[in-house]
Amino acid sequence: MELKEEEPWLYEHHSKMLQMVAVQVDGAQKGLLQLRKNGHNTGPLKFAKFLEYNTFTYNQSGFQVGNGFLYLSKIGKIKLKQHRQISENSEIKQVTVTKSKSGKWYACITYEIDVVIPTLSFQKSVGIDIGVKNFAYDSDGFVTPNPLNLQKMLKPLRRIQRKISRRQPGSNNRKKALKWYQIIHERIKNRRKDFLHKVSTQYARKYDVIFVERLAKLNMVKNHRMARSIMDSGWGIFTNMLDYKVMTMEVSAKNTTLKCSGCCSAVPKSLAVRTHRCDECGLILDRDHNAAINILKKGLDLFGITLDCGRQNDQLPQELRELTPVEISKRSRKQEASRFAEG
Numbered sequence: 001m002e003l004k005e006e007e008p009w010l011y012e013h014h015s016k017m018l019q020m021v022a023v024q025v026d027g028a029q030k031g032l033l034q035l036r037k038n039g040h041n042t043g044p045l046k047f048a049k050f051l052e053y054n055t056f057t058y059n060q061s062g063f064q065v066g067n068g069f070l071y072l073s074k075i076g077k078i079k080l081k082q083h084r085q086i087s088e089n090s091e092i093k094q095v096t097v098t099k100s101k102s103g104k105w106y107a108c109i110t111y112e113i114d115v116v117i118p119t120l121s122f123q124k125s126v127g128i129d130i131g132v133k134n135f136a137y138d139s140d141g142f143v144t145p146n147p148l149n150l151q152k153m154l155k156p157l158r159r160i161q162r163k164i165s166r167r168q169p170g171s172n173n174r175k176k177a178l179k180w181y182q183i184i185h186e187r188i189k190n191r192r193k194d195f196l197h198k199v200s201t202q203y204a205r206k207y208d209v210i211f212v213e214r215l216a217k218l219n220m221v222k223n224h225r226m227a228r229s230i231m232d233s234g235w236g237i238f239t240n241m242l243d244y245k246v247m248t249m250e251v252s253a254k255n256t257t258l259k260c261s262g263c264c265s266a267v268p269k270s271l272a273v274r275t276h277r278c279d280e281c282g283l284i285l286d287r288d289h290n291a292a293i294n295i296l297k298k299g300l301d302l303f304g305i306t307l308d309c310g311r312q313n314d315q316l317p318q319e320l321r322e323l324t325p326v327e328i329s330k331r332s333r334k335q336e337a338s339r340f341a342e343g
């Protein structure tokens with residue numbers, strides 16, 4: 001309130017929206033502290049630059065969503081192109097408005113719905129190894145290559161970057177080029193998101209539980225190669241997507257590449273070696289496939305299902321597939337049946 005007396009322009013903004021800014025700063029501060037606690041090296045919290053500040057949130061009040069319009073207090077009625085129907089009788093909790101870098105405006109509307117959470121049970125589980133060469137390799141031997149167009153998509157981005165660097169700072173032509181850069185960047189981001197959605201949905205439909213490696217996300221984003229860094233940030237988004245579509249559990253990444261998935265002996269190999277060859281048991285597998293099976297084994301171990309070493313290796317994936325579920329309630333049996341009927 002006192003701040004408002006001193007800064008009268010604040011009256012021009014919805015009070016809840018201003019409150020949310022404070023909440024956001026508080027959240028960022030807490031997140032930073034948590035990172036520090038976990039041993040990460042972080043600098044102080046930075047002020048967002050004017051041009052980089054592109055999101056605001058209306059929480060609880062000050063908004064109304066109608067047929068093709070969005071009303072925001074102190075701003076007014078805005079035409080809205082709705083991508084999804086809001087279910088009836090649901091109470092809208094919050095509206096977040098974002099301006100994308102290419103200048104498009106988006107409103108993200110949050111509301112509560114009743115969901116029935118199925119009982120914990122699983123029949124089909126899989127381990128996924130996420131890598132650089134292939135996007136994903138799973139313990140059933142299924143490979144999802146990196147989106148082929150990634151390199152292709154990066155070409156125009158590099159071209160426009162060169163253009164920007166050649167143009168006079170502050171000139172209109174440079175501004176134009178910058179705008180194009182943002183548009184292309186956003187297009188790549190959208191395509192990547194689309195790809196990640198498709199892959200994660202596929203896995204969610206096929207399996208009940210998915211195990212993935214815990215990635216050292218912060219270290220990965222740091223590298224400078226563009227293609228790498230774009231996919232790197234994709235991995236984190238991918239696990240998040242999986243997590244809200246299907247039960248996803250992270251296991252430690254320790255030794256998943258080193259260990260032989262057949263006999264558990266250590267088979268050291270450099271990054272360049274793509275095939276896992278075990279002298280102990282004779283197992284020959286793609287390096288990432290071997291890792292994926294190890295991830296699955298680690299995950300099942302969390303549920304008390306331990307697969308001992310030294311069994312016939314060519315049978316291993318088959319055995320994993322036929323694992324009996326821990327507990328299946330009648331309801332999930334029905335769900336399982338209907339899911340098959342649909343598919």
Ligand SMILES: [Zn+2]
Nearest residue numbers: 260263278281
């Ligand atoms: Zn072996």
